[in-house]
Amino acid sequence: MKHLKTPESLLFYMMLIREFELKIAEMFAYGKLAGTMFHLSVGQEATSVGTIAALEEGDFISSHHRGHGHMIALGADIKLMMAEMFGKRTGYCKGKGGSMHIADIELGNLGANGIVGAGIPIATGAAYAVRYRGGKQVVLCPFGDGAVNEGVFHESLNFAALHKLPIVYVIENNQYAMSTSVTKSTSITDLYKRACAYGISGEFVDGMDVEAVLETTKKAVERARRGEGPTLIESRTYRYYGHSRSDPAPYRTKEEEEEWKQRDPIKQYQRKLIERGIITENDVKKMGEEIQKILDEAVKFADESPYPEPSEIFEDIYA
Amino acid sequence: MKEMTYRDAIREGLWEEMKRDDRVCLLGEDIGVYGGAYKVTRGLLDEFGPMRVLDTPMSEALIAGAAVGMALVGLRPVAEIMYIDFVTLAMDQIVNQAAKFHFMTGGKVKVPMVLRTQGGTGRSAAAQHSQSLEAWFVHIPGLKVVMPATPADAKGLIKAAIRDENPVIFIEHKGLYNLKGPVPEEEQIIEIGKADVKKEGKDLSIISYSKMLHTCLSAAEKLEEEGISTEVLDLRSLRPMDDEAIKKSAEKTGRVLVVTEANKTAGTSAEIFARVTELVPKARVARIAGKDVVIGCSPVLEKSSIPSEEEIIEAAKKLLES
Ligand SMILES: Cc1ncc(C[n+]2csc(CCOP(=O)(O)OP(=O)(O)O)c2C)c(N)n1
Numbered sequence: 001m002k003h004l005k006t007p008e009s010l011l012f013y014m015m016l017i018r019e020f021e022l023k024i025a026e027m028f029a030y031g032k033l034a035g036t037m038f039h040l041s042v043g044q045e046a047t048s049v050g051t052i053a054a055l056e057e058g059d060f061i062s063s064h065h066r067g068h069g070h071m072i073a074l075g076a077d078i079k080l081m082m083a084e085m086f087g088k089r090t091g092y093c094k095g096k097g098g099s100m101h102i103a104d105i106e107l108g109n110l111g112a113n114g115i116v117g118a119g120i121p122i123a124t125g126a127a128y129a130v131r132y133r134g135g136k137q138v139v140l141c142p143f144g145d146g147a148v149n150e151g152v153f154h155e156s157l158n159f160a161a162l163h164k165l166p167i168v169y170v171i172e173n174n175q176y177a178m179s180t181s182v183t184k185s186t187s188i189t190d191l192y193k194r195a196c197a198y199g200i201s202g203e204f205v206d207g208m209d210v211e212a213v214l215e216t217t218k219k220a221v222e223r224a225r226r227g228e229g230p231t232l233i234e235s236r237t238y239r240y241y242g243h244s245r246s247d248p249a250p251y252r253t254k255e256e257e258e259e260w261k262q263r264d265p266i267k268q269y270q271r272k273l274i275e276r277g278i279i280t281e282n283d284v285k286k287m288g289e290e291i292q293k294i295l296d297e298a299v300k301f302a303d304e305s306p307y308p309e310p311s312e313i314f315e316d317i318y319a
Numbered sequence: 320m321k322e323m324t325y326r327d328a329i330r331e332g333l334w335e336e337m338k339r340d341d342r343v344c345l346l347g348e349d350i351g352v353y354g355g356a357y358k359v360t361r362g363l364l365d366e367f368g369p370m371r372v373l374d375t376p377m378s379e380a381l382i383a384g385a386a387v388g389m390a391l392v393g394l395r396p397v398a399e400i401m402y403i404d405f406v407t408l409a410m411d412q413i414v415n416q417a418a419k420f421h422f423m424t425g426g427k428v429k430v431p432m433v434l435r436t437q438g439g440t441g442r443s444a445a446a447q448h449s450q451s452l453e454a455w456f457v458h459i460p461g462l463k464v465v466m467p468a469t470p471a472d473a474k475g476l477i478k479a480a481i482r483d484e485n486p487v488i489f490i491e492h493k494g495l496y497n498l499k500g501p502v503p504e505e506e507q508i509i510e511i512g513k514a515d516v517k518k519e520g521k522d523l524s525i526i527s528y529s530k531m532l533h534t535c536l537s538a539a540e541k542l543e544e545e546g547i548s549t550e551v552l553d554l555r556s557l558r559p560m561d562d563e564a565i566k567k568s569a570e571k572t573g574r575v576l577v578v579t580e581a582n583k584t585a586g587t588s589a590e591i592f593a594r595v596t597e598l599v600p601k602a603r604v605a606r607i608a609g610k611d612v613v614i615g616c617s618p619v620l621e622k623s624s625i626p627s628e629e630e631i632i633e634a635a636k637k638l639l640e641s
Binding site for chain 1: 370373375380384388390392393396415421425427460463484
């Protein structure tokens with residue numbers, strides 16, 4: 001992706017995702033948002049940015065319920081995103097999709113999903129369509145650790161492997177599916193090892209290290225583009241907040257949370273880039289200010305935008 | 320007009336659409352060399368190759384889901400689910416995905432896919448291979464549902480379904496595949512959502528669809544012999560349903576008998592019945608539907624689970640007396 005070619009841009013987009021989500025948490029507290037179904041990906045930014053940075057313009061991605069990061073990394077207009085969170089007509093999906101379904105096909109996003117795992121066969125079908133049309137695109141298919149226990153995971157990976165489809169499956173392993181830890185739900189907790197059941201490459205990557213995620217995904221994307229078939233990547237990460245806005249996460253310890261926050265993907269990367277002399281503390285500050293400006297504008301836009309008319313519920317049911 | 324079977328008519332429809340538009344492709348279990356469990360796709364693999372006639376693993380959710388993904392990226396897939404009873408395994412992709420994507424994206428994407436399947440009794444296929452589950456789909460905004468009863472309608476509707484920009488559930492009947500009938504030589508596209516008066520009459524209307532239509536037509540002939548002029552309306556599409564045609568027939572005869580193979584409780588017969596009363600409150604309405612039972616294997620049991628010609632005739636007479 002052109003907008004994610006430099007280290008600074010990787011940092012900027014991770015920061016933008018984080019601040020966007022913190023802003024919606026704030027707006028939620030003010031009662032500005034539509035509903036309570038907001039799944040924050042704070043802590044997981046290196047995975048969304050690192051994987052999407054490995055794509056080229058024209059590639060596709062399927063998204064899921066924790067999908068704000070995917071949209072922002074794809075270069076989404078923050079104003080339209082915020083308006084969708086507010087349930088406004090000016091949002092990406094005219095207020096019809098909301099946080100859980102936010103998508104824009106023009107950005108290559110095939111759709112976010114409220115049904116865990118449901119995007120996997122859809123992304124797989126899209127990869128088949130790319131092959132069918134003789135295209136060179138690759139499909140990126142991220143999903144959570146919980147999704148690997150849905151039947152469609154198996155159906156899809158088997159099919160993609162069989163046809164060597166141009167698709168990269170990414171398990172965003174934040175180690176919990178709502179309250180259920182991977183250790184309680186899954187017999188083999190090294191999830192990338194499942195790749196061997198399909199005879200495809202399985203890769204493990206530190207999901208708190210954006211460059212590592214980018215490198216691993218890049219190799220998988222290149223393989224896919226060369227026609228060498230799918231890869232299953234496990235990017236191990238952590239979500240700092242509860243499952244949604246209504247979850248205080250009583251199923252895990254504060255110590256565990258603190259431990260992961262010590263490895264924060266954004267702070268780590270800021271330090272790294274400063275050490276390398278690529279940016280200065282001041283640059284980071286300026287990025288933060290720029291982001292606040294973008295968010296303030298987005299909130300203003302969303303706030304001032306009209307709600308849909310009640311009658312709009314009858315539109316867009318059929319094409 | 321040429322004579323052909325229901326099976327061949329569907330195949331010809333698929334063939335013509337695949338010739339016309341190279342975005343049209345088929346996927347499903349054993350649809351290639353084997354030609355499909357009911358041989359509808361026989362020969363298409365040889366003609367169009369394995370990319371366009373894709374034999375899938377036994378993975379119903381993948382079949383439906385992949386079709387959604389293919390449609391999103393510009394193909395026009397026709398997925399086959401071997402028996403309607405197996406849609407249970409694909410339901411999420413049909414109900415939560417295919418039916419919702421257009422709306423959820425604020426109209427930005429379309430899902431032009433067809434899901435072909437077949438249902439119904441008649442072959443002693445027992446409890447898990449004989450159901451009439453159309454009501455599940457008819458209930459879902461975002462889907463279209465068609466159930467042709469004749470070769471000509473089957474061909475005209477499969478072509479319309481493939482050209483439609485929305486997900487269309489195309490439900491065939493396993494007991495109709497060998498039925499022969501006239502099919503126009505020239506291209507005919509039958510608009511989805513349009514019913515068809517298969518027989519005119521003035522004393523009574525029978526509304527039905529799919530294979531049960533033929534039982535109704537036969538009952539209507541017998542009634543005619545007894546001097547009862549019976550109209551038979553074939554809905555052909557269940558979603559959208561042709562309110563105009565229902566209203567017209569109900570107003571004309573004032574008495575409407577609804578007949579479905581699908582079982583009674585919360586079934587399609589309930590929906591059609593309710594529509595008749597809403598559209599023409601004066602009309603007298605009755606219904607006969609499949610019994611609320613599990614379908615048995617023995618031909619005797621199977622037969623007793625669905626409406627018979629005798630029951631239809633009896634109900635028609637009772638309705639006339641009321
Ligand atoms: C099929 C299905 N089952 C259950 C749910 C309820 N639910 C929503 S998110 C979630 C956990 C998902 O966990 P995971 O796939 O690991 O993704 P994460 O939320 O951790 O990002 C559950 C159980 C759902 N939306 N869909």
